[in-house]
Amino acid sequence: MSLIGKRVVVIGGTSGIGLSAAKAFLDESAQVIIASRSEAKLSEAKNVLGGNVEAYNIDFRSEEKLADFFKMVGNFDHLVVTAGEGAMGHFSDLPVADVREAFDSKFWGQYSTVRAAIPYLNDTSSITLTSGVYGIRPPQGATTLASINSAIDGLVRGLSVDLAPIRVNVVSPGIVDTPLYGGMPDEQRQNLYSNIAQQLPVNRVAQPEDIAEAYVYLVKNGFTTGTALLIDGGAHLV
Ligand SMILES: NC(=O)c1ccc[n+]([C@@H]2O[C@H](COP(=O)([O-])OP(=O)(O)OC[C@H]3O[C@@H](n4cnc5c(N)ncnc54)[C@H](OP(=O)(O)O)[C@@H]3O)[C@@H](O)[C@H]2O)c1
Numbered sequence: 001m002s003l004i005g006k007r008v009v010v011i012g013g014t015s016g017i018g019l020s021a022a023k024a025f026l027d028e029s030a031q032v033i034i035a036s037r038s039e040a041k042l043s044e045a046k047n048v049l050g051g052n053v054e055a056y057n058i059d060f061r062s063e064e065k066l067a068d069f070f071k072m073v074g075n076f077d078h079l080v081v082t083a084g085e086g087a088m089g090h091f092s093d094l095p096v097a098d099v100r101e102a103f104d105s106k107f108w109g110q111y112s113t114v115r116a117a118i119p120y121l122n123d124t125s126s127i128t129l130t131s132g133v134y135g136i137r138p139p140q141g142a143t144t145l146a147s148i149n150s151a152i153d154g155l156v157r158g159l160s161v162d163l164a165p166i167r168v169n170v171v172s173p174g175i176v177d178t179p180l181y182g183g184m185p186d187e188q189r190q191n192l193y194s195n196i197a198q199q200l201p202v203n204r205v206a207q208p209e210d211i212a213e214a215y216v217y218l219v220k221n222g223f224t225t226g227t228a229l230l231i232d233g234g235a236h237l238v
Contacts, residue, residue: 007076012083016178020208066116160226174232201234
């Protein structure tokens, strides 16, 4: 399915996986609309992606802001959501409030985005959400992300039936080198990446471009719905 001239909305398209997905959709000659909270990230992303991209400031945890955003955007073809913040910490230590906050972002943010987007999509549209390999293979301290990612994978299976013929899929990444880890000192981050790389069959962590290809595939393939596409370098096996 060609994406030439198709309108693709990427919520979270200002950083990491979302920014790379936005680039990949532009390479397919789609019209790309990106959205996230930070004005600084929005203008930097516009610089990187080029002047034709529309960029909107939005916090996807707010149903009101989502409604306003989709009204401004109007009808469009494909929805991609990569926005979302998680929480790491041992089950016994992580405060319940932190877990709820993570659900409010990564799970309820994606859920509410889909609800708000439906009136503007059409029968040939697709929706692609984001979960993560911790949904099926959590290391210690990832109970919250295991729960959120599994919930998103389940949500997508349900939505693919409820929203048909709109196709609904989810990309489930392994560890990806993105600004998500930008809060870590450089050396600690590089050590984290190389420790994980040594354990993986592919011997490296992912770059955002590895994951972006999965969104393009799911948006373009008209026979794919209800699918969780695991792009994890084999992390679920080791
Ligand atoms: N990187 C990994 O290793 C990895 C592994 C598995 C799964 N994932 C998942 O992949 C997704 C993307 O991760 P990433 O590594 O690309 O992270 P990232 O570089 O931090 O990008 C996250 C994007 O989401 C936006 N965002 C966050 N909260 C938002 C909100 N409330 N409303 C609107 N936009 C919001 C951010 O922009 P603003 O700050 O401007 O809002 C940013 O554009 C996340 O769901 C993450 O859990 C990542």
